[in-house]
Amino acid sequence: MSPQSLPPDRRTPLQSVHTCPQCGFSINLKNIGLREGATGIVTCPKCEWTGPVEIQIVEKEPSG
Numbered sequence: 266m267s268p269q270s271l272p273p274d275r276r277t278p279l280q281s282v283h284t285c286p287q288c289g290f291s292i293n294l295k296n297i298g299l300r301e302g303a304t305g306i307v308t309c310p311k312c313e314w315t316g317p318v319e320i321q322i323v324e325k326e327p328s329g
Contacts (some may be wrong), residue, residue: 278325283307287314291323 282291290311301307301318308315 279322280325282321282323283318284321284323285309285312285314286316286319288312291321294320 281294283294283297284291288309288311290309292307292310297307297318305318306315307318
């Protein structure tokens with residue numbers, strides 16, 4: 266059963282993130298700046314690893 270065929274209250278919210286391959290820290294793509302988006306190179310704010318953007322689709326963390 267695909268997520269779209271589930272009722273709206275049973276769907277898992279998803280988000281696009283960059284996940285650091287070194288430490289696993291995730292950054293929402295909405296929070297990646299213009300320079301990183303244009304070059305495709307990002308620096309992890311947690312471990313300072315620098316490399317290509319690694320895009321993944323993950324379950325959205327509950328806010329609050």
